[in-house]
Amino acid sequence: MAKKMKLSDITNMFAGMDVEALEGVTIEGDIELDLGGLGGGSDPMLAAALGQESAVLAQHFARIAGMFGYPVGIGGPAAAAPAAALAAPKFKDLIPAKFDVANMADWATPIQEVRIGNTSADGGSRGKAVHVGGEKALPFYFDAEMPNRNQVTIDVFDMRIGLAKAVKQNYDEVMDSPGEWAKKNVEQFNADMITIHLISTDPLIKDTPAKEAAKVVEEVLQAVDVPIAIGGSGNPQKDPEVLAKAAEVAEGERCLLASASLNLDYAAIAEAALKYDHDVLSWTQLDMNSQKELNRKLMKQCNVPRERIIMDPTTAALGYGLDYAYTNMERIRLAALMGDDELTFPMSSGTTNAWGARESWMVGSPLKEDSDWGPREYRGPIWEIVTGLSLALAGNDLFMMMHPTSVAFLKKATQTLFGSIEEEPVDISNWIAAEV
Amino acid sequence: MKINSPLQAYKYLPQTNCGECGEPTCMAFASKLIDRSGKTADCPPLVKEKKFAKKLAELEGLLAPEIREVIIGVGEKAAKIGGDDVLYRHKLTFFNKTKMFFDVADNMDEAAIVERVKQVADFRKFYVGNYLLLDGVAIRAVSGDPAKFAAAVKKVGETTDLPLILCSFDPAVLKAGLEVAKDKNPLLYAANKDNWKEVGELALEYKVPVVVSALNDLDALKTLAKTFADAGIQDIVLDPGTVPVGKGLKNTFTNFLKIRRAGIDGDTEIAYPILALPFTAWMAGIEDPVNASYWETVMASMFTIRYGDIMILHSMEPYAVLPEMHLVDTIYTDPRTPVAVDGAMYQVGSPTADSPVFFTTNFALTYYTVESDIASNGIDCWLLAVDTDGIGVEAAVAGGQLTADKVKDAFDKSTFDLKKDVNHNTVIIPGLSARLQGDLEDSLGASIKVGPMDSGRIPGWMEKNWPPK
Structure with missing residues (x-):
């Protein structure tokens, strides 16, 4: 009564196996699979894959047979046969395995998308707008497509300031003219945005009046048509007034006002943003709970709509607290994806802070015990790149940067992971013998 | 780790509060086991007394990290990789820093080999009370000649006691290298779809850890790992391939994410450390060497953060090595340690x-x-x-x-x-x-x-x- 079946018989039977064809299936006795012909000579990976597929086929087959009352169940001889054949001790054949991993089920809340910059369609004069946020997964993860690529805004200051030599040599001739500086950033260094820092307004620097500083904002808006971010001096007493005045002269351009924080009159900045059509950067210092508090106050007390808030949870440089900055951002992003709606905002990083690390600017190590640090002009840019890239992987969207090489590499790295960079395929199969 | 509360670990302890482990109570010791600051070996009664043998074995099974720990090399400088229990460092901490191995080609002349190996072995950077150091040397069989490869392995071994990776797809070449480095517990690179039987047998014969390699094919990678595990090889490292640019690099990144997520989620057949090859940046046709080195550092950064446990790198320029070693330190620093010293x-x-x-x-x-x-x-x-x-x-x-x-x-x-x-x-x-x-x-x-x-x-x-x- 028993009938031996070959793989081809099963395959042939399955080829016609829709509901109608089932009526014609008759099986007698046990089912046995003969996989003997698959061993030697053929590609072992192929053999393993075929073994896997036939096991699956056999299992289906056994179930169907079971439905018709024949003595074969799941785990019966049909399913077990190929596994047993391949599980022989010590390297007889490959043991087939299928890789599978689930998407994250608890990443159910998308990050808010925020637009910076108004084009003529929205009543502004920017040539294009920048969109950040909108993610439904950690950056570059396979769980969900990332809707917007990372953006880079390059710093401009409203006065000549001390900069690391490697940075300064790119800007020396434009440092007395914020408009020219901004232009150079866009035309030569491929900036998506410009940040104008009104640092001369600090009472301890030049104490430039808010009204004067606002003229510089106008100058930058005239010089370039990318969206801009406007920064104060960091003086908590004066920044609200400076940013409010700047917001007024930039009315309708949807700039990013940097920043509202808990230690200054954030309500004044929020009010200016709403009155003159801008976004608000919500800045806290490496503390997720403060970030929640400030975001909540901006939303509930100041009525800032969600689509106008970006967070700056603080960037510390590589080697100088990047571990805190990285983990703070990663925790914020994970909490947001899992539904904490006080944190579902895009993030911005003051990546320029990397230039504060002594490794990026010092001629050599101050410690005699260290190995030679090598030429500093190559250390600085990569310090900024690694600081920025780390935070990109943690969830940061917008990067405030300084060195043109750093900008180029950060863009290439993040856009590669974003999936928009096409390159000639590289055959790495024989990397061992590569001549380098 | 299959348990997450001290109470669960406590059940397997002697419960005598004898204090031999240095903790006042067995419960205190149990919490050290759970946060992985203590090991079962620190409890003398549990280890010594026969009546606890079964509990000890069970407890060790429960406490074993999700990702297998693999040791490369011998002695003080042996490199331990893997051993992670979480996908994000703030959930606990990451264990065993990503190890940085630098390549040596077997067709370099002897003096050049010695100089490069010394450069790797001597590089150091002082940081927060300690030195950051590099971890090992990967010897590439460029020549294809077993004798030449063996000579290079021998020279490297004479120059340093850092751990080694022996790189060839030719079992005969690997065997020649193993013969001169058999007491050094080197990592074998690599078994693939063509040579897996022979390389697997070498790993068994010489009792060394081994890399299984399948380029951008996770089914094939898991098949190799499963086959090796079934044959009794426990120290397995995974190489899903590292493509240096474009869509290939994005795929590589995705593969690393998938492998680690599956491993942490309990798929033991793929729960092994992962090897990244930022080295391939030098195959991408980037002409300027500074730019090529920068790109290698970019790749190293991606895979330091997302689940590379061991890397083979090429550039020894300080502007490459310094940020790479700092980033490894950044990601593997225990976030539970205090961030501040006492105000005094x-x-x-x-x-x-x-x-x-x-x-x-x-x-x-x-x-x-x-x-x-x-x-x-x-x-x-x-x-x-x-x-x-x-x-x-x-x-x-x-x-x-x-x-x-x-x-x-x-x-x-x-x-x-x-x-x-x-x-x-x-x-x-x-x-x-x-x-x-x-x-x-x-x-x-x-x-x-x-x-x-x-x-x-x-x-x-x-x-x-x-x-x-």
Whole structure:
């Protein structure tokens, strides 16, 4: 009564196996699979894959047979046969395995998308707008497509300031003219945005009046048509007034006002943003709970709509607290994806802070015990790149940067992971013998 | 780890509170097991007494990390990789830093091999009380000649006791290398779809860890790992291929994410450490060597953060190595350790009444940086750590955690008296807190000198400005 079946018989039977064809299936006795012909000579990976597929086929087959009352169940001889054949001790054949991993089920809340910059369609004069946020997964993860690529805004200051030599040599001739500086950033260094820092307004620097500083904002808006971010001096007493005045002269351009924080009159900045059509950067210092508090106050007390808030949870440089900055951002992003709606905002990083690390600017190590640090002009840019890239992987969207090489590499790295960079395929199969 | 509360671990302990482990109670010891700061071996009764043998075995199974730990090399410099239990460092911490191995080609002449190996072995960077170091040497069989490969492996082994990776797809070449390095427990690279039987047999014969390699094919990779595990090989490392640019690099990144997620989620057949090859940056046709090196560092950064446990790299330029080793340290630093030192007056060297007085913040990193800069240059001084909630100088000045009043409080609490304990009544303040100078003169009633913006410049500053005139 028993009938031996070959793989081809099963395959042939399955080829016609829709509901109608089932009526014609008759099986007698046990089912046995003969996989003997698959061993030697053929590609072992192929053999393993075929073994896997036939096991699956056999299992289906056994179930169907079971439905018709024949003595074969799941785990019966049909399913077990190929596994047993391949599980022989010590390297007889490959043991087939299928890789599978689930998407994250608890990443159910998308990050808010925020637009910076108004084009003529929205009543502004920017040539294009920048969109950040909108993610439904950690950056570059396979769980969900990332809707917007990372953006880079390059710093401009409203006065000549001390900069690391490697940075300064790119800007020396434009440092007395914020408009020219901004232009150079866009035309030569491929900036998506410009940040104008009104640092001369600090009472301890030049104490430039808010009204004067606002003229510089106008100058930058005239010089370039990318969206801009406007920064104060960091003086908590004066920044609200400076940013409010700047917001007024930039009315309708949807700039990013940097920043509202808990230690200054954030309500004044929020009010200016709403009155003159801008976004608000919500800045806290490496503390997720403060970030929640400030975001909540901006939303509930100041009525800032969600689509106008970006967070700056603080960037510390590589080697100088990047571990805190990285983990703070990663925790914020994970909490947001899992539904904490006080944190579902895009993030911005003051990546320029990397230039504060002594490794990026010092001629050599101050410690005699260290190995030679090598030429500093190559250390600085990569310090900024690694600081920025780390935070990109943690969830940061917008990067405030300084060195043109750093900008180029950060863009290439993040856009590669974003999936928009096409390159000639590289055959790495024989990397061992590569001549380098 | 299959359990997550001390109570679950406690069930398997002797429960006698004998104290031999150094903890007052078995429950206290159980919490150390759960946070992985203690090992079962630290409990003598559990290990020694026969009646606990079964419980010990069960407990070890429950405590085993999700990702298998693999050791490469022997002795003090052996490299331990894998061993992780979480996908994000804040959930616990990541264990066993990503190890950085640098390549040597077997067709280099002997002197060049020795020079390069010494460069790898000697590179060091002082950081927060310790040296950051490089981890090993990967020898590439460029020649394809077993004798030549063996000679290179021998030379490297004579030059350093760092762990080795032997790289060839030719079992005969690998065997020649193993013969001269068999007592060094090198990592074999690699078994693939064509040579897996022979390389697997070498791994068994020489009892060494082995890489299984399948380019951008996770089914094939898992098949190889499963086959090897079934044959009794436990020390497996995964190479899903590292493509240097474009969509291929994105796929590589995705593969690393998938493998680690599956492993942490309990798929034991793929729960092994992962090998990344930033080295392939040098195959991408990037002409300028600085740009190629930068790209290699970019790749190293991606895979340091997302689940690479061991890397093979090429550039030994300090501008490549320094950020790479700092990032590894960044990601693997235990986030549970305190971020701050105690706010107090510290002595650096042997200060006297003539010695200068500095202050900085109690952020551990800031404090240790300043302290090592001063100590390394042989300066005796008083160094006050002001409690700024563990925030660095610049940010604390901006955020109001470092003010003249806070500094005054810190001096008062430390009971250090500027009028009595030193004879100059002068405080040198961080250059980044220059704006506090006036307020500090008022609150401390002392002469305030603004020091350099970076503590690395204190020695030069001292030459010009100390003692005060």
